[in-house]
Amino acid sequence: MKKTCMLIAVGFLALFISGCMGTKEQTEGNHQVVKEEKGPLQVKETKQIQQKEAEVIDTPKWIEQKEPVELPILMYHSISSGNSLRVPKSEFAAHMKWLKDNGYVTLSPEEAYRVFTTNTKPSEKCVLITFDDGYTDNYTKAFPILKQYGMKATIFMIEQSIGRPNHLTDEQMDEMIASGLSIESHTIHHLELNRLSREQQKEELKGSKAFFDQRFTQRTRMVSYPVGRYNEHTLKLAKEAGYQMAVTTEPGHAKKAQGMMSLHRVRISPGLSPESFGRLVEGNR
Structure with a gap:
């Protein structure tokens, strides 16, 4: 009887050990399945990292300049005809073709600010194209x-x-x-700022910046002084309003030494051939 009980006990013990081993193998098996499921994800993540690294490597480095940068900021108004501020569509098209054919890179306000503050450029040939007033054309x-x-x-x-x-x-x-163009400030009412009181100037500059910031969910970086008019109060108030740059109608290429709140521009008038336009862009009148 005792032998029988012992045999039964040994049998139960063997079954118990076998069950535990089976559970362990099953658990290990589950781990193996999980590892197999994770494998493709890890490969995918690795590929994404490699792709990002490749994108960083492929990103062109900005070129340090030995001399202070001089940037042509082109000034257009209406693309039509009728007066000295209106450039016909055919001429504008020829100007843009000249820029493209001659390897010019067009900048955003953010990029232009980086050019001036770091004295670097994304390309040896850069230009900032601007339009005043916001005409339908x-x-x-x-x-x-x-x-x-x-x-x-x-x-x-x-x-x-x-x-x-x-x-x-x-x-x-x-x-x-949405297509990559920028909308910046030309003030609220297009009044000649140098004829306004300090408080009126402040409202025109600060108020318009706040409006465009909110309307386009952006940081409005630039302001163009109406008719190019400004005074010492204007320069200080524009900076206090939060603008990073301001442009005038004073002729020539823009330089940081002019002051970031009083950058010059290249006026584009009607009647310019592509060759004459090119000389203005390159600084050769």
């Missing part, structure tokens, strides 16, 4: 040409002119921004 005539050549440009918009006859609408500006 900037959208209907200039915008298609800019898209054709993959170019950036900046439009200085008057806050109170949005949606008015012959001026850009909200929808048009949204579309242009």
Whole structure:
């Protein structure tokens, strides 16, 4: 009887040990399955990291400049005809083609700021294209040409002119921004700032920046002084308002030494051949 009990006990013990071993093998088996499931994910993550690293490697390095940078900031207004501020569409198209054919890279306001503050450039040939006032033809005539050549440009918009006859609408500006163009400030009412009181100037500069910041969920970096008029108060107030750069109508290439709140521009008038346009861009009158 005792032998029988012992045999039964040994049998149960063997079954118990076997069951434990089976459980262990099953657990190990589960771990193996999990590892197999994780394998492809790890490979995918590795590929993503490698891809990001490759993108960083492929990103062109900005070129340090030995001399202080001189940047041509082109000044357009309307793309039409009729006076000295209006450049016909055919001429504008020829200008953009000249820039493309001659290897110029167009900049955004952010990139232009980096150029001036670091004295580096993404390419040896750079240009900042700007339009004052925000006319409708900037959208209907200039915008298609800019898209054709993959170019950036900046439009200085008057806050109170949005949606008015012959001026850009909200929808048009949204579309242009989505395609890489920038909308910056040309103040609220387009008044000659040097004729205003300090408080009036402050409202025109600070108020328009706050509006464009909120309207486009952006950091508005630039302001163009209406008619190019400004005084010492203007320079200080523009900086206090939070602008990083301001442009005037004073002729010539822009240099940091001019002051970041009083950068010069190259006025583009009607009647310029591509060759004459090129000389202005290159600084050879």
